[in-house]
Amino acid sequence: MIKLKNVIGKNIQAEQTGLRPLIYLDNWAFNTFSINNNYRDRFVDIVNSLGGTLAISIVNLFEIVNRDDKDQILSICRLVDLIDGIFIDVNPNNVIQREKDFENIDSDLLPSSPCADTQLLMGYFLHVHNPLKIPKISDAILNLCGARQSDKNTIIDNFETELYPKIENARNDADMLEQAKRRYANKSYRIRTKYPYTADLNSRCIDFIVINENMKMPNKEWRDILHLIVPVSYCDYVCIDTRWESFIKSSGFEYPEIAKIYTSNTLDDFLNDLKGFKAN
Numbered sequence: 345m346i347k348l349k350n351v352i353g354k355n356i357q358a359e360q361t362g363l364r365p366l367i368y369l370d371n372w373a374f375n376t377f378s379i380n381n382n383y384r385d386r387f388v389d390i391v392n393s394l395g396g397t398l399a400i401s402i403v404n405l406f407e408i409v410n411r412d413d414k415d416q417i418l419s420i421c422r423l424v425d426l427i428d429g430i431f432i433d434v435n436p437n438n439v440i441q442r443e444k445d446f447e448n449i450d451s452d453l454l455p456s457s458p459c460a461d462t463q464l465l466m467g468y469f470l471h472v473h474n475p476l477k478i479p480k481i482s483d484a485i486l487n488l489c490g491a492r493q494s495d496k497n498t499i500i501d502n503f504e505t506e507l508y509p510k511i512e513n514a515r516n517d518a519d520m521l522e523q524a525k526r527r528y529a530n531k532s533y534r535i536r537t538k539y540p541y542t543a544d545l546n547s548r549c550i551d552f553i554v555i556n557e558n559m560k561m562p563n564k565e566w567r568d569i570l571h572l573i574v575p576v577s578y579c580d581y582v583c584i585d586t587r588w589e590s591f592i593k594s595s596g597f598e599y600p601e602i603a604k605i606y607t608s609n610t611l612d613d614f615l616n617d618l619k620g621f622k623a624n
Contacts, residue, residue, distance in 0.1 A: 368575035373583035421482035531596030
């Protein structure tokens with residue numbers, strides 16, 4: 345939940361709290377739940393009955409506002425306004441660094457959580473809202489659409505362009521490639537021994553890509569990793585692209601250590617499992 349509040353002697357500030365179950369949707373899932381009335385109604389009813397939260401990232405916003413179908417954008421806006429939502433930082437490098445600075449990791453997405461995106465909250469959310477109105481994430485989406493159309497603002501994330509050269513270097517170095525294979529085969533090794541397992545998943549994902557040398561993707565598709573590592577580490581349910589299902593299943597981690605994952609082929613399972621959620 346996102347709230348605006350007055351702070352004595354300061355400007356209005358935004359704060360957020362995410363209550364479980366925490367759900368993260370990849371691009372395709374936003375499309376499905378926004379245009380399929382049956383799935384949307386079931387999804388919204390279940391989340392609201394549980395008091396759950398939709399975790400939204402800057403990559404979600406980037407992909408939403410860059411759609412050419414305006415009606416679809418409006419459908420997504422209506423969807424996100426029907427349930428509670430918060431902003432999370434899905435750049436693994438940022439989150440892993442913050443985790444090192446936290447002695448106690450809260451299982452809820454409080455403002456101080458390592459994966460809470462306070463920069464997005466303040467920079468892209470606070471400034472588009474009338475403080476006299478209830479905050480709505482759809483306002484941020486529509487504001488960014490206007491900025492895109494007027495070329496006044498661009499959301500840029502260089503994560504994928506930084507990652508690809510590292511992958512190529514490892515694949516072309518026989519020693520590094522062999523090390524990646526040995527690390528990935530050792531499922532018992534843990535960088536962390538308790539929640540969250542962001543660093544472990546990030547390391548295993550890079551090794552997975554390195555050793556699958558036939559795995560070729562354009563630069564823009566490396567962004568899928570941003571929909572994967574942090575959401576799967578922190579959320580309860582994550583809808584991911586099918587190509588990453590085998591990685592998660594072979595990672596050595598299972599629910600509840602990490603999120604339950606679903607693809608476009610298992611949406612009914614997702615909704616059934618979500619309905620049966622019970623907090624630990």
